[in-house]
Amino acid sequence: MTILQVGAAVLRRRADHVDPDKLTSPKLGELIEVLRAGLVETPGVGLAAPQIGVSLRVALIQDPPQFHARVSEDRLAELERTAVEPYILINPEIEPVGDERRTFFEGCLSVDGYCALVERAKTVRVRWLDPSGDYHEALQSGWHARILQHEIDHLNGILYVDRMLPRSFMTTLNYADWVDEPLDKVRAVFGV
Numbered sequence: 720m721t722i723l724q725v726g727a728a729v730l731r732r733r734a735d736h737v738d739p740d741k742l743t744s745p746k747l748g749e750l751i752e753v754l755r756a757g758l759v760e761t762p763g764v765g766l767a768a769p770q771i772g773v774s775l776r777v778a779l780i781q782d783p784p785q786f787h788a789r790v791s792e793d794r795l796a797e798l799e800r801t802a803v804e805p806y807i808l809i810n811p812e813i814e815p816v817g818d819e820r821r822t823f824f825e826g827c828l829s830v831d832g833y834c835a836l837v838e839r840a841k842t843v844r845v846r847w848l849d850p851s852g853d854y855h856e857a858l859q860s861g862w863h864a865r866i867l868q869h870e871i872d873h874l875n876g877i878l879y880v881d882r883m884l885p886r887s888f889m890t891t892l893n894y895a896d897w898v899d900e901p902l903d904k905v906r907a908v909f910g911v
C-alpha cells in the first residue's frame with residue numbers, strides 16, 4: 720500500500736460524504752481494513768482515506784502506548800498526550816471549544832520526512848459515525864484533539880503545511896536535535 724505524498728491532487732480535494740446507507744458495503748469494509756493495515760505497516764497516529772487515494776470522509780485515529788515510549792514524561796504531560804485506542808470516524812464534524820490554543824510540532828505521513836510547529840485548538844467537539852452506523856459525540860483535548868484536527872483537515876483537502884509556522888519547518892532528522900528542548904527555546908532559535 721502506498722501513502723500518497725503532497726502533490727497528489729486527491730490530497731487537495733474535499734472528500735465525499737459517505738452515504739450512511741452504504742456503511743455495510745464490502746467496499747467500505749475493505750477501505751477500513753486497508754486503513755488499519757496501513758497504520759500497521761507505516762506507524763502513525765492517524766490515516767485519512769484520501770491519503771490512500773480514496774476521496775471519502777473516513778479516517779482512522781490511534782495513539783497506542785508504545786508510541787509514547789520514546790517521549791519523556793514531561794513532554795507527554797506538556798502535550799497532554801494519552802493513549803487512544805484505534806477508532807474509525809466516518810463523516811466527522813469538528814468544532815473548537817473555547818479559545819485556548821496550543822502550538823506543537825506535528826508531521827504527516829503524506830509529507831514524509833518533515834515536521835513543523837502548528838497552532839491548533841486545545842479542545843474540540845467531534846461528532847461522527849462508526850462503521851456500524853452508530854452516532855458518537857465527544858469532547859477531546861490535548862494531543863487527541865490535535866490528531867482529530869489534523870485528520871479531519873485531510874478530509875477537507877488541508878495539510879498541516881497550510882497551517883504551520885513556516886520558519887519552524889524542518890526535517891525529522893533535524894527535529895531529533897530539538898525534540899527534548901523546551902519549546903520556548905526552539906521558538907526563539909527559529910524566530911517563530
Ligand code: NI
Pocket residue numbers: 826827828829869873
Ligand atoms: Ni497527515
